[in-house]
Amino acid sequence: MRILLASSEVYPYSKSGGLADMVAALGKFLARAGHDVGLVTPLYRGIRERFRLLQPFRYRLEVPLGHATVSATLWTTAAPDGLRLYFVDQPAFFQRRGLYGEDDVAYADNAARFIFLSKAVAHLARHLTPPPEVVHVHDWHVGLVPLLIRDAAVRGGWREAPGTCLTIHNLAYQGVYPRAIYEATNLPWSYFTHEGLEFHGHVSLLKAGVAYADALTAVSPQYAQEIQTPEQGCGLDGLLRARAGRLSGILNGVDYEEWRTRNNPSLVHGYDLADPDGKAANKAALQHELGLPARPEVPLFGIVSRLVDQKGIDIELTALTELLASDIQVAVLGAGQPEFEEGFLRLADLHPEKVGVRLGYNHGLAHRIEAGSDFFLMPSKFEPCGLNQMYSLRYGTIPVVRATGGLDDSVIDIREDPARANGIKFHEYSSAALAKAIRKALALHGDPELVAHYRFNGMTADFSWDRTAAEYVAVYERIRRAAREAVPGATR
Ligand code: ADP
Numbered sequence: 132m133r134i135l136l137a138s139s140e141v142y143p144y145s146k147s148g149g150l151a152d153m154v155a156a157l158g159k160f161l162a163r164a165g166h167d168v169g170l171v172t173p174l175y176r177g178i179r180e181r182f183r184l185l186q187p188f189r190y191r192l193e194v195p196l197g198h199a200t201v202s203a204t205l206w207t208t209a210a211p212d213g214l215r216l217y218f219v220d221q222p223a224f225f226q227r228r229g230l231y232g233e234d235d236v237a238y239a240d241n242a243a244r245f246i247f248l249s250k251a252v253a254h255l256a257r258h259l260t261p262p263p264e265v266v267h268v269h270d271w272h273v274g275l276v277p278l279l280i281r282d283a284a285v286r287g288g289w290r291e292a293p294g295t296c297l298t299i300h301n302l303a304y305q306g307v308y309p310r311a312i313y314e315a316t317n318l319p320w321s322y323f324t325h326e327g328l329e330f331h332g333h334v335s336l337l338k339a340g341v342a343y344a345d346a347l348t349a350v351s352p353q354y355a356q357e358i359q360t361p362e363q364g365c366g367l368d369g370l371l372r373a374r375a376g377r378l379s380g381i382l383n384g385v386d387y388e389e390w391r392t393r394n395n396p397s398l399v400h401g402y403d404l405a406d407p408d409g410k411a412a413n414k415a416a417l418q419h420e421l422g423l424p425a426r427p428e429v430p431l432f433g434i435v436s437r438l439v440d441q442k443g444i445d446i447e448l449t450a451l452t453e454l455l456a457s458d459i460q461v462a463v464l465g466a467g468q469p470e471f472e473e474g475f476l477r478l479a480d481l482h483p484e485k486v487g488v489r490l491g492y493n494h495g496l497a498h499r500i501e502a503g504s505d506f507f508l509m510p511s512k513f514e515p516c517g518l519n520q521m522y523s524l525r526y527g528t529i530p531v532v533r534a535t536g537g538l539d540d541s542v543i544d545i546r547e548d549p550a551r552a553n554g555i556k557f558h559e560y561s562s563a564a565l566a567k568a569i570r571k572a573l574a575l576h577g578d579p580e581l582v583a584h585y586r587f588n589g590m591t592a593d594f595s596w597d598r599t600a601a602e603y604v605a606v607y608e609r610i611r612r613a614a615r616e617a618v619p620g621a622t623r
Pocket of ligand 1: 147148149150152435436437464465466491492493494497516517518519520
């Protein structure tokens with residue numbers, strides 16, 4: 132099948148979170164399964180310098196953006212598995228220090244930047260030869276694409292328009308902008324309705340996808356259910372319930388070729404189930420790297436996270452403040468809201484021998500914290516899928532998670548199934564409940580046999596991408612079948 136993916140970030144070219152990992156792996160495993168896969172993404176600053184194999188793609192994009200016409204050139208490269216990348220080179224929009232903003236402040240023109248990117252995707256979908264049969268977009272940045280394609284089919288005479296799929300990685304980010312920005316879409320106002328992309332008088336770019344995509348997916352089965360409730364629907368639960376027949380939940384996979392404990396250039400020592408000793412060596416190296424005392428016996432808790440409300444940082448700081456009276460160590464890597472960054476720095480100031488903090492983005496250290504920690508903390512308020520807990524499982528690091536979204540789908544608590552237990556779960560969103568879960572971790576740490584049981588279950592759990600990619604292909608096939616059955620030229 133010919134599939135065109137689109138995302139505002141893709142690993143290893145650009146990354147702020149799990150979206151980049153997921154899209155890269157989806158593209159790779161679809162291509163490996165024999166599909167013809169392209170992926171459209173912005174050319175951000177530094178990509179050409181870091182990836183010398185990028186070639187100019189002989190196509191010049193020109194799209195209207197309100198009253199202006201914006202042009203862009205394209206760069207392309209083929210990844211080893213056959214995935215073809217298309218980088219949209221629009222320097223005024225994308226050659227910047229950040230992907231979405233700087234110093235925790237979003238760029239003021241993000242609406243224009245990503246409406247432009249969406250138009251570039253829809254335009255390419257129409258002009259690539261051979262054209263894609265399915266266009267699969269990810270999150271709000273390219274949420275407008277399904278509507279742009281549909282409109283081009285209805286009003287622009289695009290008879291063979293591809294089917295569209297939108298994956299919701301995080302409903303909390305919707306790309307909601309003042310009504311005036313609608314001009315930049317060059318779409319008729321008939322779509323600016325309650326059933327369309329209007330959201331309380333504003334434009335919602337994600338809602339455009341939710342309303343008009345042929346298929347919708349969320350990144351875990353539980354999250355697909357949660358977003359249909361008023362509590363977690365972020366104002367779109369009604370529309371999602373109305374479109375429930377087209378919505379499915381597909382748990383993200385893990386790219387075990389990237390997230391591996393052997394021959395991993397980011398790790399100091401290789402290890403695996405058959406040879407677990409290297410894990411202790413990684414712990415010692417991590418303690419050294421973060422300036423913590425090299426003590427093999429102390430339980431070490433890892434945190435790698437965007438430091439934002441969603442991730443439960445408030446209850447984490449409160450719980451740790453209390454638990455740092457115990458003999459524990461904490462390794463933190465993250466960036467985000469200033470109050471959370473300062474909160475961790477304060478903890479490190481108070482307990483320099485127990486807390487090591489690195490602020491910013493550091494790919495290698497993320498791997499080393501996963502490998503060197505005994506436990507991994509993810510007390511998220513909500514978690515669409517979450518990848519870090521799955522990375523932890525493979526790295527033999529026991530996840531302590533709140534039972535929400537993909538965390539609940541991927542971690543098994545001893546109360547659910549003693550034989551398959553691989554982590555510790557708590558339910559209530561409170562620092563007291565988290566502290567209790569951490570105390571359970573401390574008790575578990577004192578029982579090496581039980582730790583070995585959890586580690587075995589974690590390291591043998593299989594979240595490989597072959598299964599995930601096959602589930603997406605099934606969705607694409609449903610879209611294609613529906614398109615074939617539709618009257619040619621009619622709207623879907
Ligand atoms: P989300 O996408 O909501 O941020 P996930 O758990 O799905 O959460 O994915 C997070 C991804 O981002 C993981 O690959 C994690 O290692 C990475 N990550 C998050 N923060 C950092 C950071 N400060 N440095 C390096 N990697 C990070």
